Amino acid sequence: MSSNRIFFDSHVHMVSRTTDDYEAMRKAGVVAVLEPAFWQGQPRTEVGSFKDYFNTLIGWERFRASQFGIKHYCTIGLNSKEANNEALAEQVMEILPLFLCKEGVVGVGEIGYDDQTPAEDKYYRQQLELAKELNLPVQIHTPHRDKKRGTIRSMEVALEHGIDPSMVIVDHNNEETVQDVLDRGFWCAFTIYPHTKMGSERMVEVLRKYGPERIIVDSAADWGVSDPLAVPKTAALIVERGLPEDYVTKTCYQNPLDAYGQSGQINEADWQISEVDQRELFRGNSVLRGGQTPKIGSSDSDIVPN
Numbered sequence: 001m002s003s004n005r006i007f008f009d010s011h012v013h014m015v016s017r018t019t020d021d022y023e024a025m026r027k028a029g030v031v032a033v034l035e036p037a038f039w040q041g042q043p044r045t046e047v048g049s050f051k052d053y054f055n056t057l058i059g060w061e062r063f064r065a066s067q068f069g070i071k072h073y074c075t076i077g078l079n080s081k082e083a084n085n086e087a088l089a090e091q092v093m094e095i096l097p098l099f100l101c102k103e104g105v106v107g108v109g110e111i112g113y114d115d116q117t118p119a120e121d122k123y124y125r126q127q128l129e130l131a132k133e134l135n136l137p138v139q140i141h142t143p144h145r146d147k148k149r150g151t152i153r154s155m156e157v158a159l160e161h162g163i164d165p166s167m168v169i170v171d172h173n174n175e176e177t178v179q180d181v182l183d184r185g186f187w188c189a190f191t192i193y194p195h196t197k198m199g200s201e202r203m204v205e206v207l208r209k210y211g212p213e214r215i216i217v218d219s220a221a222d223w224g225v226s227d228p229l230a231v232p233k234t235a236a237l238i239v240e241r242g243l244p245e246d247y248v249t250k251t252c253y254q255n256p257l258d259a260y261g262q263s264g265q266i267n268e269a270d271w272q273i274s275e276v277d278q279r280e281l282f283r284g285n286s287v288l289r290g291g292q293t294p295k296i297g298s299s300d301s302d303i304v305p306n
């Protein structure tokens with residue numbers, strides 16, 4: 001895999017991944033990641049579980065990434081599945097503003113629709129208002145069932161709330177939704193999953209047809225069958241299939257940077273001189289176990305900025 005490309009994977013759930021994944025990602029050129037707050041495979045039963053999860057995203061996970069030379073950002077929000085537990089959702093809404101103002105939080109997300117229930121609609125709208133108030137980008141999770149209708153509805157509701165499409169990243173798109181999203185002026189992100197939904201091959205054909213403007217490629221790797229190297233692998237395929245290098249730069253780096261950079265929280269300089277020091281601790285904890293040798297120094301000796 002080429003080592004002179006750099007990538008910003010703007011949708012990846014690193015809490016579910018291993019240190020091997022971090023090492024492989026950095027080696028493949030991933031310099032920055034964005035971790036959206038999402039559900040964890042089973043519903044939470046207490047607001048405290050959300051609180052601790054959000055604190056992990058802005059705390060330990062951010063530190064853990066730094067120990068492998070990767071800059072970590074996140075979006076914070078109440079995901080659509082858990083919006084259906086209204087009693088709990090009310091409590092989560094109360095703590096959201098506190099977390100949205102923390103360092104490294106670059107948007108409200110991932111929010112939107114799952115089954116498109118009235119409760120999902122209610123909390124999606126409330127969170128759009130919150131994003132507007134705080135002037136933060138919005139990261140939308142579009143439903144996997146009834147996708148086209150759900151995607152269009154997500155955008156229409158955002159417009160209804162007076163949100164500028166340039167502040168909204170619509171994710172989990174496919175061939176059926178791309179035109180609708182681009183026509184309305186929203187950012188159009190694609191999750192590359194092995195075997196399902198969008199694979200790298202299909203992504204290349206989407207780019208061939210639509211070009212790279214406002215299109216974003218991400219991995220959405222999580223606790224399920226997924227690939228944390230989906231972005232670098234797709235980038236390699238884009239070029240291999242004869243599309244310009246510029247398509248890679250835009251869709252795998254510059255576009256997510258521009259979209260989430262509107263938060264005012266992202267600084268490219270942060271990863272251009274990334275120094276790793278694994279002797280560092282986070283509240284007394286290290287990523288190393290007894291006897292392991294800490295890595296110290298530049299993590300990007302073979303990395304040339306795009």
Ligand SMILES: [Zn+2]
Nearest residue numbers: 036038110220
């Ligand atoms: Zn996700």
